[in-house]
Amino acid sequence: MISTEEAFSILENLSYPERVVEVPLFNARNHVLAEAVFSSINMPPFRQATMDGFAIALHDELHYEIIGEVKAGDFFTEQLESGQAVKIFTGAAVPDSANAVIPVEKITVMDTILSVHERMKPEANIRQLGAQITKGAIALEKGTLLNPAAIGFLAGLGIPTVKVFKKPRIAFITTGNELVHHTEKLPEGKVYDSNTLMLTTALFDAGFDDVQLYQVEDDFDEVWKMLKSAIDNNDVIVTSGGISVGDYDFIGKALESLKVETLFYKVNQKPGKPLLAGKKDDKIIFALPGNPAATLTCFYVYVLPTLQKRSGMDYRYGSQLMKRLADDFIVDNVRSQFLKAFVSDDEVTVLSHQDSGMLNSFAIANALVYLPYGNYRLAKGDKVSVYSI
Numbered sequence: 001m002i003s004t005e006e007a008f009s010i011l012e013n014l015s016y017p018e019r020v021v022e023v024p025l026f027n028a029r030n031h032v033l034a035e036a037v038f039s040s041i042n043m044p045p046f047r048q049a050t051m052d053g054f055a056i057a058l059h060d061e062l063h064y065e066i067i068g069e070v071k072a073g074d075f076f077t078e079q080l081e082s083g084q085a086v087k088i089f090t091g092a093a094v095p096d097s098a099n100a101v102i103p104v105e106k107i108t109v110m111d112t113i114l115s116v117h118e119r120m121k122p123e124a125n126i127r128q129l130g131a132q133i134t135k136g137a138i139a140l141e142k143g144t145l146l147n148p149a150a151i152g153f154l155a156g157l158g159i160p161t162v163k164v165f166k167k168p169r170i171a172f173i174t175t176g177n178e179l180v181h182h183t184e185k186l187p188e189g190k191v192y193d194s195n196t197l198m199l200t201t202a203l204f205d206a207g208f209d210d211v212q213l214y215q216v217e218d219d220f221d222e223v224w225k226m227l228k229s230a231i232d233n234n235d236v237i238v239t240s241g242g243i244s245v246g247d248y249d250f251i252g253k254a255l256e257s258l259k260v261e262t263l264f265y266k267v268n269q270k271p272g273k274p275l276l277a278g279k280k281d282d283k284i285i286f287a288l289p290g291n292p293a294a295t296l297t298c299f300y301v302y303v304l305p306t307l308q309k310r311s312g313m314d315y316r317y318g319s320q321l322m323k324r325l326a327d328d329f330i331v332d333n334v335r336s337q338f339l340k341a342f343v344s345d346d347e348v349t350v351l352s353h354q355d356s357g358m359l360n361s362f363a364i365a366n367a368l369v370y371l372p373y374g375n376y377r378l379a380k381g382d383k384v385s386v387y388s389i
């Protein structure tokens with residue numbers, strides 16, 4: 001049995017081949033740029049009115065002659081003489097010969113005569129050509145996560161496709177004769193399958209969409225076949241259940257027979273002690289214990305950072321921040337614990353119902369508190385390690 005820190009360090013030291021794909025911007029969300037993106041245009045591509053009002057060719061007087069109108073999307077080709085104005089709308093191209101935009105609130109119009117209430121400075125209310133980015137400049141650096149704003153920015157520059165780090169294709173295999181789909185009637189002795197939908201949801205939430213689902217009975221040959229197929233066709237294989245020491249736990253034996261190298265098996269932690277991580281070529285296999293809270297804890301703590309690392313995203317093994325305990329807490333455990341908890345502001349409350357088979361407290365948790373094994377007392381206000389989830 002190894003410590004959580006040793007397990008993290010083994011995973012941290014794995015390296016993965018960099019795989020790059022070019023994808024349409026439409027499919028690029030939540031991916032990380034594998035190379036910088038350059039802008040092929042100035043943005044804005046013309047001097048742009050930032051207000052509804054009049055574009056004017058400035059002169060010393062307060063009256064202007066209105067000679068036309070420019071709507072958003074129009075391009076006004078006539079020349080304005082000094083003292084002339086065109087009506088203009090937000091987002092429209094300011095004629096080259098105009099040198100200020102005066103907002104509609106600061107003018108009066110009589111027929112074709114515009115009277116301005118105050119003098120405008122040159123280039124007032126005009127967004128300059130290339131003010132956001134100039135043609136040829138770097139729009140986004142390699143390593144940028146494509147969030148909604150980044151996608152919008154690149155779309156606004158007319159970028160059709162981007163090169164991103166390829167995300168792993170993930171197999172999720174649920175084992176257990178006792179499992180029944182949550183839409184079916186529950187026969188005696190059976191339980192509903194929580195893990196398949198839970199893990200799929202967690203994967204989608206984290207931006208991993210390429211997920212293949214498998215379900216298998218507790219039968220060595222079936223488990224072996226399913227695992228072989230999952231390993232052949234996916235980059236990361238996650239299993240739930242069947243990794244303990246029971247007579248019908250076949251995941252470990254099947255992985256061994258499939259020549260999967262064990263990176264570690266059994267971590268000194270609660271929940272999730274029987275966790276196994278293995279490797280075959282560039283593929284990585286996580287065998288998670290089947291108790292739902294253990295499955296999800298191991299997912300957040302071990303699987304998710306690994307998926308993020310493989311995708312070029314920011315990741316971190318080990319806890320991310322420190323928070324103050326809202327209550328006293330006694331630790332008396334030979335295993336390090338990940339406890340369902342709720343963080344508000346700077347305080348963290350450890351929730352009840354920590355049993356690894358129970359999801360009720362997990363459902364309202366927004367964090368896991370990590371407490372190293374031992375026999376010690378923590379007081380309200382003491383700082384503890386926390387994972388946000």
Ligand code: AMP
Nearest residue numbers: 174176192193194195241242289290291
């Ligand atoms: P195992 O790790 O296979 O020994 O399973 C441990 C416990 O988790 C047992 O009570 C199983 O019934 C339960 N379990 C395993 N897989 C699931 C699942 N997909 N959904 C809900 N409970 C599960």
Ligand code: MG
Nearest residue numbers: 176241242290
């Ligand atoms: Mg089982």
